[in-house]
Amino acid sequence: MTGMLDNGTLLTSDDGEEVEVTGMLGAGGQGEVYRVRTHGGDKALKWYYPACATPAQQDIVRQLVARDLHDDRFLWPTAYVEGANGAFGYLMDVRPDRFKGLPMLFKRQLSTTPRVLLTACLYTVEAYQTLHSRGIAYRDISWGNIFFDPVTGDVRVCDNDNAVVEGDSSGISGTMEFMAPELVRGDSGAAPGTQSDLHSLSVLLFMFLMNHHPMKGRKELAIHCLDEAAEKRLYGAEPLFVFDPHDAANEPDPVEQSTVLATWAVAPPSLRDLFTKNFTTGLRDPAARVRESEWRDALRAALDSVIDCAHCGRQNMTQPAQSTAGACWSCGSTLILPPRLVLTTAPPRAERHIRLHRTSRVHIHHLLPEPGRHDYSDDTLVAELTEHPQKPGKFGLANRSGTPWTGTRADGTTQEIAAGQTVPLRSGLELDLGHGTTRAKAVVRVK
Known part of the structure; x- marks a missing residue:
């Protein structure tokens, strides 16, 4: 070359x-x-x-x-x-080889999991939130500018030379499929900025999780030549969400577009509600679009609620804090919801719910009411679920924080759990997970 x-x-x-x-x-x-x-x-x-x-x-x-x-x-x-x-x-910096482009995901050339995809979405949201908080609009959020690690969910955003200070003008408006409708139409006064970024971000998240574009339903299939005029109609003049609850004219074709029907069906309602809001009300009113903080909280809760099917072992997304679950998307067996850890942070109080599975972990961000950045790497590990080496099926919570915890049993007696020690999880046990670096505290209850 x-x-x-x-x-x-x-x-x-x-x-x-x-x-x-x-x-x-x-x-x-x-x-x-x-x-x-x-x-x-x-x-x-x-x-x-x-x-x-x-x-x-x-x-x-x-x-x-x-x-x-x-x-x-x-x-x-x-x-x-x-x-x-x-x-x-x-x-x-050079992009490390472990980061892959989304086209490989869409073509099913990557092996990954729901936890990884949710992690990548969460990290992507926070990355763009960082730009917006500094008054910078990216203006060209699309599948071509984000790379992710299919093992960890880490992300890298490239082509950052499109970003400008909010309000500045330049020739870049975005990629048609991701552009906000007002930009596609060329409405008077409409310009690329953080509000249009919010639309593009939601399209990107939808494609990450649903492997499909949110406006490509029966209407797209009816277009014989998807030229620029047709795209402007599909994304600007007549945009219609494929799962619009009040208009089924653009619903997915059950044969040609079966993938998005399947992925939508297994997504938790908390995420479906945000997508529906953004691609109905948000299409008409830019001020009503889902903010990064809403996506962040919903994605974290969904990520911490992923469970493993007891029959086939495949990961399934569940609705946070729900008491029942449906069937496994892979084998069809009824899902069994495991207990969850309920973490209550220090003031201002906030609750975090983590479903227990064999690789469950608690990280520093779980202990903070408003974490500046979510990080599921080993560097931020506070606690992890471990199985008793001699008693299969018996689990405890290992202290990986480097500082001692205080445990309170159901009868009111207390115990200290030193760094590196494991405390058996019993009904009624409460743990004070004071973290020396952040000074944040949380109480864990097993529910």
Whole structure:
């Protein structure tokens, strides 16, 4: 593959670092991406096509570099690089191989689980919430700009050179399938921003979890040529949610679009309600769209409520705090709801519900009423469910926090659970999980 830059080309970033091109990684609509060698290790260099190397884009890149966003979920521009004849680009971290694109998920080329998909959705929501909280609109949220690890759910957001300060103008409005209806129609006064990002984010989440676009039902199947005019009608002039409760004209075809019927049926009502709100009322009223905080809380609750089928072992999403469950999506057996841990945080009080399964864990964010960031990695582990080595079927909660807990039994007596120790889970047991780093406390009850 040949590109604009030859291997061995030497460039210099605006901070004085020498950059040597070592190979081409890929190409997109705006430019090409190269692997480059720097004194700090290998980086990626995005180099713009001449037609895209405009003064406006140059200003955007310089502003993004100056913002210096320290967030590992973004492949953020870290340095501006200029070449001859007005050519330019920017440095960013190289995307690790473990991160895969959504097209592989949609084509069923990846093996993953409901827990991983919910985790990826939660991390994606928080990533864009970080941008919005800093007054930055992404403007082109789509399946092409997000990568995820199918094992852990970690995410990386790329192509961040589309992001601008809210209110600034530029030529990027988004990808048609993900654009808010008012942008597709070109309504007077409509411009890409955080409100339109909320629509795009909801479309992305729907595709993550349902493996289908929320507006592609019978109406799309009836279109013989899906050209630009047809897309503008489908996504702008006449957008209609495939599961609109008051209009079935665009419902999924049971043969051609059976996948979305199946995935929607097994999604918890808490998530279905948010999608329905966003793709009915939110289509007409941008101010009514689901906020990142609503998605965050619903996704976390759904993630902590995933259970394993007792018959086939497949993961199933359940409604948080419900007392009964339906049938397993895989084998059809009746699901058996295990007990749950009910965590009550320190003031301002909030409850977290975690369904018990063989790999159940409690993380620092579970102990906080308003966590700044959710993190299900080993680095944030506070407690985990463990099975007794000599007594199969007997479980306890192991202290992984590094600080002692206080346990109160049903008869009122107390005990200390040191770091590394395990306390058997018995009815009526309450645990004070004070965490030394965050100073947050929570009480756990087994229900």
